[in-house]
Amino acid sequence: MNQHLKQTFIGLLLGGAAVLGIAPSLTAQSQQEDPALKIYRASATKVNDLVHTKLDVRFDYAKRYLYGKAWITLKPHFYNTDSLVLDAKGMDIKEVAVVKGGKNVPLKYSYTDELQLHIGLDKTYRPSESYIIYISYTAKPNELKAQGSAAISDAKGLYFINPDGKEPNKPTQIWTQGETESSSAWFPTIDKTNQKCTQELSMTVEKKYVTLSNGKLVSQKSNADGTRTDTWKMDLPHSPYLFMMAIGDYAVVKDSWRGKEVNYYLERPYEKYAKAIFGNTPEMMTFYSRILGYDYPWVKYSQVTARDYVSGAMENTTATLHGEFLQKTDRELLDNNNYNECVIAHELFHHWFGDLATSESWSNLTVNESFADYSEYLWLEYKYGKDAADEHSYEALMSYLSMVQYSGDKDLVRFHYQSREDMFDQITYQKGGRILHMLRNAIGDSAFFKSLNVYLKNNAFKSTEAHQLRLAFEEVTGRDMNWFFNQWYFGKGFPELDISYKYNDAAGKVTVILQQIQKDPKVWQLPMAIDIYSGGKKERHQVTMNNRVDSFTFAYTARPDLVNVDADKVILSKKDDHRDFSTYAYQYAHAPQYMDRRIAIEAAAEAHTKNPEALKLLQQALSDKYHGLRVLAASSLNMKNSGVQSATIAQLTTMSKQDPNALARAAALKQLGELKNVQYSPLFESATKDKSYGVQAAGLEALAELDPEKAYTIARQLQTDARGKLVSAISSVFARKGNPEDISFVASKFDEISGQDKLNAAFDYLGFLAKINNTEAIKHGVDQIKAMTAHFNNSQVNTYISNWLQEISTAKNREATTTTGAQREALQQQADIMKKASGEIRATIKD
Template sequence: MHHQLKKAWFGGALCSLLGWSAATVAQQKDPADPALQIYRASATKINDLVHTKLDVRFDYGKRYMYGKEWVTLHPHFYATDSLTLDAKGMNINAVAVVKNGRNTNLTYTYADSLQLHIKLDRTYKADEQYTIYIDYTSKPEEYKSEGSAAITDAKGLYFINPDGKVPNKPTEIWTQGESESSSVWFPTIDKSNQKSTSEISITVDKKYKTLSNGLLVKQVNNSNGTRTDTWKLDQPFAPYLFMMAIGDYAIVKDNWHGKEVSYYVEPAYEKYAKDIFGDTPEMLSFYSKILGVEYPWPKYSQVIARDYVSGAMENVTATLHGQFVQKTDRELLDDDRLGNSVIAHELFHHWFGDLVTCESWSNLTVNESFADYSEYLWFEHKFGKDAADEHAYDALQGYFRSAQYSGDKDLVRFHYHDKEDMFDAITYQKGGCILHMLRTVVGDSAFFKSLNLYLKTYAYKATEAQQLRLAVEEVTGRDMNWFFNQWYYGSGYPELDLNYAYDENTHQVSVFVKQVQKANKVWELPMAIDVYASGKKERHMITLSTRADTLTFTSSAKPDLVNVDAEKVTVMKKNDHRDLSTYVFQYFNAPNYLDRREALEICLKQQSNPDARKVVLAAVKDKFEGLREYAISGLKLDDDAVKTAIAPVLADLAKNDPFAKVRSAAIAQLGKLADAQYESLFESKLSDRSYTVEGQALAALSSTNLDKAFTLARSMEKDAKGELLSGIAQVYVKKGDEGSLPFFKKHFEEASAGQEKFEAAVQYIGILSTTSNTESVNQGFDQIKDMADQFHNPMVNNYLINILTPVLEKKQTAAKSATGEQQAAFNEQATHLQGILQSLKAPKTTTEQE
């Protein structure tokens, strides 16, 4: 699974949210929480799934699914005369054992509406299969489920706009099984260490397309205007990976090695399907090659779902994506490869997660860290090492922020409040970074050979992290307990304090390293140190293993740079006591993206220094667009020397850089100058293909000619998407135009759940801040609060608090300067918003969490 709101969002303009499951602070500080005392073991296997056959049809009015199931099982080892199936919130109409094509009714109990306890007709041994027939009704809208920050709902089966009453929204049905919600729509043993083959027959109105696991083996047109599609997969997979999607889709087909590759999109996006998903065949080839295991399933389809409750889901052979992936060619210019990374992530799961599956949610990282790291591997292959390293840097910073906010935990953890808490930045981002470290420690050849052995040894089985360790040990011949105990079965990260000295008499370079993390844990850290001196670079491989290490190297001259952790792969923070000159040298001579970024970060803080400014000027023209954008965004144009040196370069970049985010960053900086000489440039970029560039150009134009910007903004509303909407909002807020409120209210209400909803909320808040009508303002704030409740994420609440607090202050200030009815209105708005802020700040109680 990929959680859509993934990237960093603190500071500056709105970027993607870091939407990881973040337990509340109160929970983290309460080790006495009974739930945290439970050892979360792998589920005990009494019976094993073998095959699941379903026949389903739908009642759109009631939001019901009528199902018939034939589930084949056998005892795992010990003989048994009973079977327990997970079946959540259903009506159970009949339960029978199937013998020679005939059903014999069985005794069952279903008191809690969560588990179906069946008394079998006799005692079965491990080598005896039996088939149970169940007639049931799934009622997902009536099932009371609790989601999480990662997966905002757990109904299993979703009816989207089933009565067609919502304009401009398609009617769809789709499922979401992870973590244990498949049992809302069919009875099963809903555990990740179970696997079953499947046959799913879906009856729908003829106008709809269907998608499910495996191959479409049969289609039958029925006399009542419906059609029954039967999908079959003969390879076993976990229950949480079962899926259905039904809707009015356009299907665009590709192929790979004779296997169908298909893309299910809304009809309006049919012509963009290959723009969105077109890299999939190349990804299939790339991953098959590096893993030495060819894509193991008979087809690969991807489908877009409206109002999806997470980001994307790797259902076997049929990945489901949230609507945020579905974009026009223009929108893709501003995608910053997010959609591409999600597509890669879900595909890689078809090896790690689908072929080999975590045996328990405690070991979820053996699914998710690999999918997270697959994004790095793909970026490295497709876009180059700089792009991959930038992606990894963002992931690591996301983990650091999450750890600071919600506490740190083991990568593999056997104690948690709820299984949904495992879907966090530790399991994903930290896990992916740890795999990158492991690759560096053992070397590329050994790393990929280890993955190959792991996949081949445990294909169609469930595993834990120790089995990954054993695979690495078998390939390398090395004991890897030190690595796994430290990174998988422990928490936290090292923090290093670095100092340097050079003795001209002995020609000795000394590096003084202290591990200063507060925890008592001392880390074993193998890493490379590069010493640059006399025009040469010499690499030293070292291992830190004590609280304080002194490393000594011979150098014929005082080094220009001693580059600790030269590969820049260690999950750590460091305080590096070095001169500016070493960073200047580092930018121009050390090879990696992270070397250049680290140097640039220091130089951006000292732009008034000519040497630092030299680096900044070079960085705005760096070979990698990500660093160009970072350098531009950090410019201090209030420094005349900086402005004189860089403003002409910015104008050129704004016009001609091939990457939209660089053009946008350059325009944003020029806009801060409020200089009329750039007005024609800003106007020219209002016809840029990128919505982000258009939005920034509009905002920049408002700094020199607000009336013109306002008039143009009105004319651009009809085709406003993404950051163009933000630009329009900035102009309207600056103009103080209350008449624009209905436009942004409508946009917020129609926005799809997730990232799009949140971005619409930020724009809506901007307009509400300038609106005087109390009824409209309070209604708008209530809508924002309702959205926050649906996100179910403390980090979202925290972000909203940060942007709503200045709005409160603005309303309070307005009240002080007003009189009479107007003063009363602003006071009422401030009081209402104050209550909402208090609600957002309040931690949920344990009862609410559960």
């Protein structure tokens, strides 16, 4: 499962948390006192094993029901048994029987809290004997009370999207979401990760719809009533949470990989963009198969988009489901910065780590998700270079560190948690991915990828845990790896390093003093490289920090220009590095890593208004080979300083026009816009004709500061084809103008989108509502925001939006005190609407 939705939101949330005064939902003390955290979350006991699941389903769109028949083949795991427990959530159970000689023999059963079927078998079965249970049932997902999580916002398993066709801008679809244990909301099963079985699924649908499921489409049969029955068959075993269905009016764009089907299912307006969105999938399959030494194991690979999806994306075996946010036009992809490809790579890599070798419990979820997270790094490194990969890794690290600041840290492998849904966090994903990167660095590429190959071969079609991963690394390297796994997998936290230097020119020696200053008494074992740059040469030293304080002394003939600690920039840590700025200037020019240059740019950003050397460094960085660092350098400039202006304005102007990367052009435009100089009006107006929506947005926003009327005229022209950041820019211009005719643009754009895009747009919408003085529009907008929070049902989202609404209410009341008459009354009424909505949303927040 891809967690980008949550990750994106958390970054926004934490960016405003200090301003809005949001307190963490759980302090470390309250977590320790929570009785749920005292429960050891063991792997599910296996009494019976799933062998095969055959399903026959049809749908009642009006009632939002699934009418199903299930034939479930099982056998005792080890001990003889005369009973069976199946997960079956919120169903009407019509019949339960054992199949004998082709006939259904009724069985006695009880249905506990509409969650589990307890079935008495017709006899005691031995492990060598299999049996088939037949169940006729009705699944009623919309009547099921199921709570989701921050990563998976709903848990009813089966979703009817616009089933009555009453929403004009939304297609009619059906899709499923099984993780964590929601497949049992649409078919009876043993809904545990350590179960695996083969599968056959027949769906009866209207002929106009396309279907997708796991495995291969083996038959299509037209029925007398105008429907069609599609049967999909999966011959290799996988876990129940990976079973899936998707039904809708999709365009299917065909591709292939080594003779296997690779298909892309999209809404029809996006058919022409399918290859732009998904087209690198076959190359990814080749790349991952090669580095793992294990070819993509499944019969086909399809990807489908879904409206109103409850998570980022889901790696259902052979049939990944993506939120609609992945549907982008070619213009939108210019501003995407490989985000789509990271999502696609993540879900594909799960087909080895998660689908082939599956975590045996949610406690060990990281053996699924950390690898999928790290696959994003691997793909970016291969396809776009190490700088792109390292930037992505840095952003992932920041996401993890922000989460720790907000809600505290936890073990990577976690046997104590409140809910299994809590495992889907930045520890499991982003921290786990960074840990794998450290492990790769510690043992080398050859051993790392060979270890992954051994792990996959040893655990193919099985359930697994972190210890089996460790054993694979030990088998390959011949080294005991407990030191690494104990501190990173079975513990929490990270080291905080204080780095200082003592130079003795007389003796020709430099001593590097490393101190671990984290509050936790834990002492980390940290292998690292230290590079000494002296006399135009670089000398590498491999060291290991084993103590709270360690020092390492190195000889030199000429005083070093740079001592670069953790030269590969892989250690997951915070660092306080005590050195002169001149070393950062040298580091930018000579050290090779993305993080070397980034750290130097950040040091220059703090000093560039007073230090000519720092300003020179930023000037160099405006031409960095990697666009992400050009963006960082441009964004770091203090354009209010006259010296900074004169030194960089020519570069920024050229960058805004000629940089090949849209994000860099937009960053340069934004900085030039800070000058509020009318001589750049033609430049900003020209930017509004750029192919990139982001560049158009930057040009429009800058122009609005200089010529609001011209910006308004252009905004009116651009609104017919506005997406992404351009929507926000147009909304801002419209808010400034205050024309009631323009309010419908913002409201309708918010209605048109869903999923992550809607979540991000909500922040822009609130900013728009804060600026306008139109009670009717504010009431409608607040209702839209409230509906969104109800859909996401996420405590962190709701806390943030509730606080923001309260702040807007306070600001409007303050503004009301400066006016009189009808205007004052309107502002007070708007403030009351905001305050009431804030309270209503806050009332939905669960501790």
